[in-house]
Amino acid sequence: MGRVIVVTSGKGGVGKTTTTANVGGALTTLGKKVLLVDMDVGLRNLDLVMGLENRVVYTFMDVLEGRCTAEQAMVKEKHAGGALMLLAASQLHNKQDLDLDKVKEAVAALSTEFDYVFLDSPAGIEHGFEASSAPAEQALIVVTPDVTSVRDADRVIGLLENKGVRNCSLIVNKYDRTLIERKKQLTSDDIVDVLGTELVGVVPEDKAILDATNRGDILVLSQSTPAAAAYLEIACRLEGDETNFSALSTGHSLLSLFWRQK
Amino acid sequence: MTWLHKATNEIARERLTFILVQDRSQLSPAVMEQMKEELVAVIGKYFDIDKTQIQLSVERQAGRQVVETSIPINGLRHL
Numbered sequence: 001m002g003r004v005i006v007v008t009s010g011k012g013g014v015g016k017t018t019t020t021a022n023v024g025g026a027l028t029t030l031g032k033k034v035l036l037v038d039m040d041v042g043l044r045n046l047d048l049v050m051g052l053e054n055r056v057v058y059t060f061m062d063v064l065e066g067r068c069t070a071e072q073a074m075v076k077e078k079h080a081g082g083a084l085m086l087l088a089a090s091q092l093h094n095k096q097d098l099d100l101d102k103v104k105e106a107v108a109a110l111s112t113e114f115d116y117v118f119l120d121s122p123a124g125i126e127h128g129f130e131a132s133s134a135p136a137e138q139a140l141i142v143v144t145p146d147v148t149s150v151r152d153a154d155r156v157i158g159l160l161e162n163k164g165v166r167n168c169s170l171i172v173n174k175y176d177r178t179l180i181e182r183k184k185q186l187t188s189d190d191i192v193d194v195l196g197t198e199l200v201g202v203v204p205e206d207k208a209i210l211d212a213t214n215r216g217d218i219l220v221l222s223q224s225t226p227a228a229a230a231y232l233e234i235a236c237r238l239e240g241d242e243t244n245f246s247a248l249s250t251g252h253s254l255l256s257l258f259w260r261q262k
Numbered sequence: 263m264t265w266l267h268k269a270t271n272e273i274a275r276e277r278l279t280f281i282l283v284q285d286r287s288q289l290s291p292a293v294m295e296q297m298k299e300e301l302v303a304v305i306g307k308y309f310d311i312d313k314t315q316i317q318l319s320v321e322r323q324a325g326r327q328v329v330e331t332s333i334p335i336n337g338l339r340h341l
Contacts, residue, residue: 027327087332146274147277151278151281151282154285154286158285158286161325166325168325176299180271183269186278190271190274195324196322197322
């Protein structure tokens with residue numbers, strides 16, 4: 001059985017989808033087989049971030065409602081040689097159409113074929129979030145260093161705890177060292193303290209992410225940049241290797257140096 | 263120090279800490295004050311306490327919420 005992980009945040013626009021694509025991509029570089037499921041019914045975007053928008057024929061909703069098999073619906077990512085698969089969300093349905101029991105059943109069946117299944121949750125704490133967290137044993141909370149995102153993350157962590165998802169960890173995204181040095185941005189320590197939740201990654205602000213998204217490439221599979229190094233560190237930590245947080249250190253981590261040379 | 267001179271990330275942290283106590287407890291500031299007064303009434307029967315320095319927070323520890331209060335005492339009451 002693979003691990004089922006929900007990627008969520010409460011607040012929109014903090015980078016859930018980009019994080020899902022890159023953490024999933026990074027795990028394939030460690031030899032893992034990964035499935036990414038877009039749970040944002042009606043507002044799907046993971047296909048676009050992965051550059052697969054023209055290859056989607058069937059969606060996860062089609063699988064749930066028996067119109068096709070999971071194998072027919074899964075789309076292969078371009079660079080990972082079949083190790084990274086996408087199940088897209090339906091644009092023709094509403095989030096309310098997700099049947100929680102069916103979602104749990106389908107995800108449990110899929111998890112037997114992968115090392116990791118990531119559920120990319122929609123923003124908010126309504127039904128789409130419920131459906132994304134119901135099958136999950138673990139949660140990655142994406143948070144940006146601002147008061148609104150941290151407050152929403154706190155709410156989401158509380159809701160996940162109530163549902164029995166106690167394995168929550170934080171990914172601090174869009175981290176800007178210049179702003180930290182000027183004392184204009186919450187530090188990752190501040191966020192960890194306030195939320196009382198462990199840290200699994202710090203992803204620096206990196207313009208290369210925008211370029212990769214524009215092209216429809218997953219950054220970590222196409223370029224060596226500071227953010228790509230951070231995603232790789234998250235993958236290592238999920239695999240149990242405690243690496244340092246290169247975005248927090250003044251120099252470059254061994255991992256990021258290695259990554260640069262590739 | 264006033265907010266004018268404080269680093270804004272410090273202000274952000276203080277505001278967050280404050281609002282999260284309310285979010286987590288789902289108690290309004292008024293109810294929170296009332297609870298503090300009730301705590302003062304009970305604990306003050308046994309200890310001479312410093313009412314101005316009472317702190318109350320709701321923290322997350324090992325996957326659950328914990329109410330923490332800090333009530334400094336000036337001395338014991340001789341009952």
